Amino acid sequence: MMTRNLVFFAFLWSILNCSCGQKKGATDNTAATHGKNSIDTDLAFADSLAGIALPTGSQDTIGPAISTIDIFLKAVTKEEKQYAQNGLIGGISIDKPEQSLPNLVNPNEMILPYAKVVVVADYPLNRPANFELTTKKGGFSRKEMIEHVSSIYHSIYRKEEASAKTKTVPAEKREGLINRNETDGEYGIWGHDISDLYLSYIEVHRSSAGVIYLILGIDS
Numbered sequence: 001m002m003t004r005n006l007v008f009f010a011f012l013w014s015i016l017n018c019s020c021g022q023k024k025g026a027t028d029n030t031a032a033t034h035g036k037n038s039i040d041t042d043l044a045f046a047d048s049l050a051g052i053a054l055p056t057g058s059q060d061t062i063g064p065a066i067s068t069i070d071i072f073l074k075a076v077t078k079e080e081k082q083y084a085q086n087g088l089i090g091g092i093s094i095d096k097p098e099q100s101l102p103n104l105v106n107p108n109e110m111i112l113p114y115a116k117v118v119v120v121a122d123y124p125l126n127r128p129a130n131f132e133l134t135t136k137k138g139g140f141s142r143k144e145m146i147e148h149v150s151s152i153y154h155s156i157y158r159k160e161e162a163s164a165k166t167k168t169v170p171a172e173k174r175e176g177l178i179n180r181n182e183t184d185g186e187y188g189i190w191g192h193d194i195s196d197l198y199l200s201y202i203e204v205h206r207s208s209a210g211v212i213y214l215i216l217g218i219d220s
Helices: 008-012 078-083 142-163
Strands: 036-040 050-052 065-070 072-074 088-090 110-112 116-121 129-134 198-206 212-219
Touching (some): 116 142
Parallel strands (some): 036 129, 116 212
Antiparallel strands (some): 072 088, 116 129
16 A cells, blocks of 8 residues: 555655566667557557567667656545645556546646657566557647556456466465466566556656657556
8 A cells, every 4th residue: 555655756766776676677678679569549449459560670779768757646535645745645556547537636737748659568577568659639648648558558468368378366266475476478467466556657768769668657
């Protein structure tokens, strides 16, 4: 509970070394080593995401961080107010963001004024993947990005379950630690169900080729 309610200032100083390990796949050669999926965000999200390969020999990197996008919710419940600072808590559920979107601070703010961005999904995945988002509206709002991240992760978890030989043990049948078992599907998800994941911030990088990469600050 404490992790999901970390306020943003508490992890600013450690943003490049988060203890949750969400950046384990976001190395400088992320763009060159992992597959990329293309999504037109002006269309409804499909259950499947079309995979496209990066050019052979591509040496593009995610480049330096140019900004960090915060995600705050207005504290509403008694439990939330217990951990809130200035009436705010950090992080929103990736599984069911719609439950908290009414309390999102600045939901319609245009946080990414780009027609195309690449989301790096690397936690909790043994085999990270990139997802390309495009829009004809001139950019993405905070609310839209949260919804897109949620859709991406729901697709990842569905594909993982469909492709894995080792299936996810249902929560009610787990013994000892109740963490999700590691599965051997397309992404190799380990440790956490989608319901465990909270999006706390988005770190924006610009590569030498001008590509905008988004590193997700995910708590669990």
